[in-house]
Structures are given as C-alpha cells and as structure tokens.
Amino acid sequence: MPVFALVDCNNFYASCERLFQPRLRTQPIIVLSNNDGCVVARSQEAKQLDIKMGTPYFKVKALCDRHNVAVFSSNYQLYGDLSQRVMETLRQFTPDLEVYSIDEAFLSLDGFSHLDVAAYAQEIRTRVGQWTGIPVSIGIGPTKTLAKIANHVAKRRTQTGVFDLRDQTLQSEILATLPVQDIWGIGRRWAKKLPKFGIQTALQLREADPALIRRHFTVVGERLVRELNGDSCLPLENLMAKQNIMSSKSFGSLQTEFQPIAEALSCYAARACEKMRGQGSKAQGIHVMLRTSKFRQDCPQYSNGMNYGFPAPTSDTRVIAKAAKHCLAQIYRPGYAYQKTGVMLTDLISDSVQQQDLFQRGDDRRSERLMAVMDALNAQMGRKALYLAAQGNERSWRMRCDRRSPRYTTQWEELPTVS
DNA sequence: TCTGGGGTCCTAGGACCC
DNA sequence: TCTGGGGTCCTAGGACCC
Numbered sequence: 107m108p109v110f111a112l113v114d115c116n117n118f119y120a121s122c123e124r125l126f127q128p129r130l131r132t133q134p135i136i137v138l139s140n141n142d143g144c145v146v147a148r149s150q151e152a153k154q155l156d157i158k159m160g161t162p163y164f165k166v167k168a169l170c171d172r173h174n175v176a177v178f179s180s181n182y183q184l185y186g187d188l189s190q191r192v193m194e195t196l197r198q199f200t201p202d203l204e205v206y207s208i209d210e211a212f213l214s215l216d217g218f219s220h221l222d223v224a225a226y227a228q229e230i231r232t233r234v235g236q237w238t239g240i241p242v243s244i245g246i247g248p249t250k251t252l253a254k255i256a257n258h259v260a261k262r263r264t265q266t267g268v269f270d271l272r273d274q275t276l277q278s279e280i281l282a283t284l285p286v287q288d289i290w291g292i293g294r295r296w297a298k299k300l301p302k303f304g305i306q307t308a309l310q311l312r313e314a315d316p317a318l319i320r321r322h323f324t325v326v327g328e329r330l331v332r333e334l335n336g337d338s339c340l341p342l343e344n345l346m347a348k349q350n351i352m353s354s355k356s357f358g359s360l361q362t363e364f365q366p367i368a369e370a371l372s373c374y375a376a377r378a379c380e381k382m383r384g385q386g387s388k389a390q391g392i393h394v395m396l397r398t399s400k401f402r403q404d405c406p407q408y409s410n411g412m413n414y415g416f417p418a419p420t421s422d423t424r425v426i427a428k429a430a431k432h433c434l435a436q437i438y439r440p441g442y443a444y445q446k447t448g449v450m451l452t453d454l455i456s457d458s459v460q461q462q463d464l465f466q467r468g469d470d471r472r473s474e475r476l477m478a479v480m481d482a483l484n485a486q487m488g489r490k491a492l493y494l495a496a497q498g499n500e501r502s503w504r505m506r507c508d509r510r511s512p513r514y515t516t517q518w519e520e521l522p523t524v525s
Numbered sequence: 526t527c528t529g530g531g532g533t534c535c536t537a538g539g540a541c542c543c
Numbered sequence: 544t545c546t547g548g549g550g551t552c553c554t555a556g557g558a559c560c561c
Binding site for chain 1: 526527528529530531532533534535536
Binding site: 146206207208209210290291292293294295296323324326 | 557558559560561
C-alpha cells in the first residue's frame with residue numbers, strides 16, 4: 107500500500123517573519139497580501155484573536171492596534187528563499203517529493219515501510235526545525251487526501267506535530283468528526299450542495315455511492331470518495347514546467363489613463379517573461395486582462411480580456427511586452443477607474459523541443475543572448491538593473507507595501523546585523 | 526481611504542471533418 | 544424534398560487549490 111506524508115509549514119509567512127525577529131516570538135503576527143489588502147497569514151496568537159484568513163486589513167486594523175499585533179507586508183523574496191531551504195532539507199529524506207505549494211510538500215514513503223514511519227516523520231520534523239528554523243506538521247496516510255486530513259489532525263490535536271492515519275479504525279473515527287467542507291478538494295459550492303445528498307461528514311462522503319457522486323460532482327468528486335476509502339487515485343506529480351504563467355496585480359490606487367496602465371502591464375510582462383525563461387519555456391500566445399474594481403459599485407464597471415497568438419513561440423520580453431500593449435490598446439476604454447491589469451503567457455512549450463523555424467533562427471539566437479544577459483544582470487544587481495523603457499520610471503501605479511521586512515537572505519544590503 | 530495573486534482540472538457546446 | 548453518426552479540437556466557464 108502506498109504511504110504518503112504531507113509536510114506543511116506552520117503559519118508559514120508568520121514563521122518566516124519571526125525567524126529574524128526573535129522579539130516577536132510571543133507577539134501575534136499577521137502578514138498582508140499584495141497591496142496590503144487582505145490578511146493571508148496569521149501566527150497562532152493572531153488566530154486566537156479571531157482574525158480570519160482573507161479578511162481585508164482595514165476591517166481588523168483597530169483590533170490589531172489594540173492587541174499590539176505585528177503587521178507585515180508580503181515579503182515574497184524572503185518566503186521563497188526559506189521555502190527552498192525547507193524543500194532541500196526534505197529532499198534529503200526521500201527523492202520522491204512533490205512540492206505542492208510554497209509551504210507544503212507531499213513525500214512518498216513507500217520504500218520506508220520496514221521502518222517506523224511515524225518515527226521517521228518525527229525525525230524529518232526535527233531536522234527541518236534545526237536546519238531552517240521553520241516549524242512543520244506532518245500527516246501520514248495511504249492516499250494524498252488522507253495524508254492531508256492527517257496533517258489537519260497533527261496541527262490541531264497533537265503535541266508532536268505528527269499524525270499517522272493509516273489505520274482504518276482510526277480513519278473511521280477521525281472522518282466521523284470531520285465536517286465535509288474541511289476535506290481537501292471540497293470548496294464552498296460543493297460544501298453547500300453535499301448536505302442535500304445527506305452528506306455532512308467526511309465519513310458520510312466516504313460511504314457515498316461513487317456513481318452518484320460522479321453524476322453530481324464530476325470525476326473529481328468520485329476520485330475524492332475513492333481516496334477517502336484508501337484507494338490512491340492522485341499520484342505524486344513530478345514538478346513539471348508550468349503550462350501558463352500569469353502576472354497581474356492591483357494598482358496602488360485606481361488608474362484612469364492609458365500610459366501608466368501600459369507601463370504597469372509592461373512590468374508584469376517583463377516579470378512573467380523572467381519566470382518563463384527561468385523554467386526554460388517559450389510562449390505561443392498571451393492573454394491580457396483589464397478591469398475596474400468590483401468593490402466600487404459606485405463607479406462604472408468594465409472588464410475585458412484579449413488573446414493574441416505569436417507567429418512563432420517566443421520568450422523575448424520586447425516582443426511580448428509589445429504584444430501586450432497592443433492588446434491593452436484594443437480593450438482600454440477611457441472614462442473608467444481601473445483597478446487591475448495583467449498578462450498571462452499561454453501554451454508554453456519547452457524551448458528545447460521547439461520546432462525550428464528556418465527564417466527566424468538568427469534573430470532568435472540574438473534575442474536569447476540578450477535576454478540571458480538581462481536576466482543575469484538583474485539577478486546579480488537587483489531586479490531593476492536593466493528594463494524596458496516601456497516599463498516607465500515613475501511607477502505611480504505601484505503597489506503599496508509599507509510594512510515589508512528586510513529581504514534578509516536575498517539582498518546584501520538587507521542582511522541582518524548583529525551588534 | 527483601504528478588499529491578493531497565481532495556478533490546475535473538468536465539462537459543455539460549437540465548429541469542423543469524414 | 545429528404546439531411547447520420549461519430550470523432551476531434553477548441554473555447555468559455557466553473558469548480559477547486561494555496
């Protein structure tokens with residue numbers, strides 16, 4: 107029988123902030139989304155203050171002031187770097203690992219069943235703590251879905267941070283007390299719909315007729331039922347290159363003019379291209395979107411998008427930024443207060459298997475070399491060392507991030523100092 | 526004043542082909 | 544006048560995840 111372990115960092119962003127500021131060890135911490143919009147991470151103490159995930163910051167600001175909550179803007183360079191360290195540590199324990207998100211990884215422990223798997227998990231947890239300073243919880247189960255549930259239990263009901271859910275009797279006991287909406291894969295819509303079939307707990311879903319579930323909840327629902335029954339349907343996925351890469355952000359303030367929006371879009375395009383080259387892909391098309399704020403019902407609403415296909419796959423920022431601007435010009439309408447624009451690079455293919463186009467080869471090589479130089483310079487000297495004029499200088503549309511901590515581990519100027 | 530960003534998978538329906 | 548059935552591909556939209 108397969109054995110999956112789900113390793114999940116506890117309150118990841120909050121733990122990252124705490125790592126470099128020990129004085130915050132007992133203070134409640136929250137981390138805000140881009141633009142300092144919503145609460146996206148909370149330390150244990152902040153959770154106890156009943157600050158909910160996803161709440162707009164302005165709604166809890168007074169509460170935070172009252173309880174001396176440390177508030178941070180997102181510091182993705184820091185979180186990304188610490189995430190990599192955690193994942194590298196995990197890789198020492200098994201090569202069969204799927205990095206599922208910035209703070210989670212599935213491990214396959216199939217080959218370790220001769221060992222005491224729970225003790226092994228305990229060892230993993232200890233070493234990640236020692237090497238990175240990030241606390242993690244580990245759930246063990248015969249399927250990914252059950253490992254996920256085991257992790258949920260490990261976080262809430264154990265002192266050790268490890269919970270083994272391979273035993274069937276134990277499964278029935280745990281699933282009976284687990285509300286169906288807490289299962290991985292059950293979102294808001296399905297949580298509302300399932301009780302109409304008499305299903306409120308995970309146990310009831312496990313015992314439901316797979317065919318009935320398939321009829322009303324597609325094959326995705328059926329797979330879930332099987333997974334709850336210990337029938338592993340979701341394999342470990344090897345980290346494949348992304349099929350689409352998106353970059354979009356809200357403006358720091360609403361924008362009405364074409365020029366600043368176009369500059370913002372050029373920046374997002376440049377960022378997306380960097381990511382794409384980082385994974386060795388080229389795009390065959392793009393999708394550009396532009397929209398007003400849905401929260402400002404007092405303003406006229408407008409939302410539009412446009413696709414564009416390239417004659418040949420490309421990863422050249424100049425080409426892509428130009429195409430993005432062209433799309434923007436088609437969908438932009440004066441007279442609206444825009445909140446957000448973005449670009450998605452679509453239909454990515456590996457640049458090594460790309461069909462060679464006889465007529466473009468020379469240009470392609472020049473372009474690739476130029477982009478390589480640009481990426482190298484920006485990596486070495488900071489992201490804004492070299493950029494397109496189209497990206498603009500003023501950046502009046504820039505996001506707010508007034509409370510970002512130093513990028514301790516990725517910027518020389520921001521290294522922590524000991525005095 | 527202030528409401529995130531980045532992904533994946535699945536289905537239905539239309540266009541088109543033989 | 545009568546107008547099949549099966550297959551593929553594409554897109555839009557809806558659901559989910561962190």
